[in-house]
Amino acid sequence: MDLTVVKNATCTFCGCVCDDIELHADGVRIVKTKSACSLGESWFKNHTAEHLYPDALIDGKPATVDAAVDATADYLIKANMPLVYGLSNVTCEAQRGAVALAEMVAGVIDSHTSL
Numbered sequence: 001m002d003l004t005v006v007k008n009a010t011c012t013f014c015g016c017v018c019d020d021i022e023l024h025a026d027g028v029r030i031v032k033t034k035s036a037c038s039l040g041e042s043w044f045k046n047h048t049a050e051h052l053y054p055d056a057l058i059d060g061k062p063a064t065v066d067a068a069v070d071a072t073a074d075y076l077i078k079a080n081m082p083l084v085y086g087l088s089n090v091t092c093e094a095q096r097g098a099v100a101l102a103e104m105v106a107g108v109i110d111s112h113t114s115l
């Protein structure tokens, strides 16, 4: 099987943002990395193009994204100072959206790094 080789890929796992990673992919998963540390290699190799999970969950049950957005809005409207939390492995655009959401709902924001 031919492998696709991507040079100078960026790893966003830990925050160091190494941008000199070489990746070899078989169309579904990354099968080889060069220049990534063991954490980065594990992160790359365990992210696949397979659709392993439902698009969204509501109370642990599969749901559509639209239904999940509606349920989330309902939770946020009823919440008293909601916590917007997480944000590891997400894009700058997603972080910007999360900050805007926290401001909109008069909430607070934190990331896993505070642990």
Ligand code: SF4
Binding pocket: 011, 012, 013, 014, 015, 016, 017, 018, 035, 036, 037, 038, 039, 040, 041
């Ligand atoms: S390759 Fe390792 S050090 Fe570099 S960003 Fe990824 S996890 Fe961090």
